[in-house]
Amino acid sequence: MERIDAANALENRNGVAFPDTARFERAVSFVRSLPYVTDTASKGVPDYVRAVPETLVDAGGDCEDLTYLLVGMLSQPPFGYRTALAFLPGHVLVGVHRADLPTTHADAATLPDGPYVPVESVRARPIGEFRDEPVLAVYGDGLEFVDRTAIAETAAEVARDPSELETLNGILTSLSA
Numbered sequence: 001m002e003r004i005d006a007a008n009a010l011e012n013r014n015g016v017a018f019p020d021t022a023r024f025e026r027a028v029s030f031v032r033s034l035p036y037v038t039d040t041a042s043k044g045v046p047d048y049v050r051a052v053p054e055t056l057v058d059a060g061g062d063c064e065d066l067t068y069l070l071v072g073m074l075s076q077p078p079f080g081y082r083t084a085l086a087f088l089p090g091h092v093l094v095g096v097h098r099a100d101l102p103t104t105h106a107d108a109a110t111l112p113d114g115p116y117v118p119v120e121s122v123r124a125r126p127i128g129e130f131r132d133e134p135v136l137a138v139y140g141d142g143l144e145f146v147d148r149t150a151i152a153e154t155a156a157e158v159a160r161d162p163s164e165l166e167t168l169n170g171i172l173t174s175l176s177a
Contacts, residue, residue, distance in 0.1 A: 019102070093122075095116030
């Protein structure tokens, strides 16, 4: 974040304003440039939640690790955006409050029934687009359960495949911390 902020200061010294859109897109592109690595492959366990500095040191992670990194970046200066975590079956992505986004993304779709625009931290998708699965919950200004039917279906899938319980438990544990 210091490098992004320093680039902004350098651009401003040269009399050229560093657009908010470019700064935002650089941050998103940086996180998306890190390789997706499963916890089993990188840590030898079904689920491991990396701290943000650990994701940077490891230079990669799974969707929750990369999402936590992007949320951490966007919620701090020079951005200071209101952020959220959006949980889909087996996936998590970033939500950024629509009012905080650069104006170039003013028309981006929001997550169901809320002010947060989805931002994928793993895949190169346009801001506002995410995979076509129900949003289970959004954790921004508290935890909001969005699709209770999908939550029940996901719980049934977890019951059939207990290894998924490790992932779900890791996510819930990180939320309560």
